[in-house]
Amino acid sequence: MTPEIGHFAIILAFCVSVLQSLFGLVGYARGYAKWMSSVRRTSYLIFFLTSVGFACLAISFLTNDFSVLNVASNSNSQLPWPYRLAATWGSHEGSLLLWVLMLTGWMAAVARFSRGIPTEMISLILGVMATVAIGFYLFMLLTSNPFDRLLPPAADGRDLNPLLQDPGMVIHPPMLYMGYVGFSVVFAFAIAALISGRLDTTWARWSRPWTTVAWAFLTIGIALGSWWAYYELGWGGWWFWDPVENASFMPWLCGTALMHSLLVTEKRGSFKIWTVLLAIITFSLSLLGTFLVRSGVLTSVHAFATDPERGVFILGFLVVVIGTSLLLFAWRAPKVGLGGKFQTISRESALLANNVLLVVAAASVLLGTLYPLFLDALGFGKISVGPPYFDAVFFPIMAPAMFLMGVGPLARWKDSPVPDLMQKLKWSFIVAVVSALILPFVMGDWNVLVSIGLLLALWIALASIVNLSTRLKQIRSGRTVTLIRALSSIPRSYYGMLLAHIGVAVFIVGVTLVNGYEVEKDVKMSIGDTVSMGSYTIQLDSLEDLTGPNYDGVEGTLSVYKGERLVEVMYPQKRMYTVQQMPMTEAAIDTGFTRDLYISLGEPLNDGSWVVRVYLKPFVDWIWGGCFLMALGGIFAVSDRRYRKAGSSSAAATSAP
């Protein structure tokens, strides 16, 4: 019965979404107050119904109900229960259900936390979100029903893809989807602004926290995916410019631009039209990402939907949503009006440059990702665009943007005199250049790319410190204020910015040093053999058979020595998952603040020895540490007290950036 209840709940949710879309949009057009005020309640109802549907599917997985096709295809009675739960969203159908759960969750959150927003606007916003939900419910119910029965039921399931049987897999999709789907909120706000013609600094103030939270989740989702690929795929890479990675990265780039653009719209009333367009673009990229992942057009680790019928549906949905929003934009944007002027060198121009660079970076990633698909679709053969293209293009575009990260926060609004800026940043620049030239020698050999990377990272960090100290000086000039007092008087949103920017600097350090100084060796090892890696010597002590809940395999024991001293013992595994007969490499990773040691078993050879891959990866954890700091900065910014004061516009107007 449970799957039927779930199925019915989803059908009901679809029906209520149609109602909400109707009430919200038509209610606004006709001015029906009763319709407009009902959309909050319908949002809660839809979320409740979708949760019931999701819970029913989860229960089917947890109770090993193999009469449900989805459970039989993706689970197994030997699978540990956390992975059975994760298998709920491990398949195409299940992950769609997760998508729509997140969408309705955000919708309910907007309904709940929007008391300061007038009813007409809320009616439009929730109406738009319900319209998007309709598309996804239809897609699910017509082509990808997770509740389809398998009769007679299977005796046991086909097991979850071993690549997905991992803690990282359990949280990566939910985080990613929270981000992806979260941009639907600012999208709905943008459409509402276009339809109503109301786009002012208040609108930006409402939209900003929703965007920032979605962005923070997306940051974490992408970082988790990267980290998961690193430790799970067994060959030490953390970013492959894989089409599905790009599918999540493009909305991130545009979402970052959007966050900064909203900042300008809120503070100065400028960039209004651009912000609205960017909101549409960001969410469109989220939807495009969904299409890329779901339609089977890609050769990648992720592509698990191979049914072209589904692809056609999503493509149609994409065309409808994006086409309509852009048409609406073209028609209504002029009504929105322009904002304040600003000089060539000012905070606005720095943020404008930031936006342009981010969008150009996103566009070049889009080109590299979509071009092979276009060529293939048109029958011009199969080509691939690999990492060299993306690397060659992405870093030169982002480098100026990173340089601006040091300048922007210090620049004044409207007009920022250059001598003043240079005076403040002079020492940061000098120290950064000198350190960047010297540090590579400390690490090993000198490398121009490493120097550039370190220069940018140090520049951002030092400029942030200068920023903070300048601000403290301003607070304490002319009166006696203790340092503690001064620090706590600065709003959290400011610390959020500092933290996020420093997170970027940390990230750059990680990427630069890993790319510059990582060491990789593939060697054949018998028991007792050693291999040297930097200052470490690694010895293969033993190889033993092992058995797990739904796999068996071999585990190696390797001792790591630094000179004479034993540093660590590591246990890489090679598993064979019995149901799917799929081999899996479980790398052994020794995590350190300044380096990771990474060992994975390759293949067994005829004489009992194994091919072993050993990596020394300096500062690799700074990559994800930096991402975590970025997301933390976003959360800090959103927890600023002006957002917690519900609906009082005066509180918002008096706070400084």
Place this chain on the structure above:
Amino acid sequence: MKPRHKRLVLILLVLFLVGAGSAFVLTAFKSNLVFFYTPTEAIAGKAPKDSSFRIGGMVLEGSLQRAEDGVTVQFEITDTIENVPVQFKGILPDLFQEGKGVVAQGKMTDSGVFVADQVLAKHDENYMPPEAAEALERARKIKESE
């Protein structure tokens, strides 16, 4: 400088940057496109001599050989019409198996051996990389037309 001149300079600067940026992106793009060829096309000499390309098909049963150092391997890729010998130094992907689909990226040497710097295998029991399937499909069409 008059504001009008300032604006003109700004516009020209932006145009120049956009032009330079686009040229740069497109050049990087063109020089990094990797084309795909089937074994038949590679043997016929249709594949480029000096740049990387991808070749796909099935791993010929019984063709996998390892060198003494354990890390260098040789095998043959087939599209059921022609076989191309491939040499690869590194760890083969987990799902690499004789008789299953495979895609390799690298260069063709003058001796007719394809030296691969990357080997990709299928992703699960039922999924063959589109390129490998494409190679087999093209071969089937050729056979049917004979």
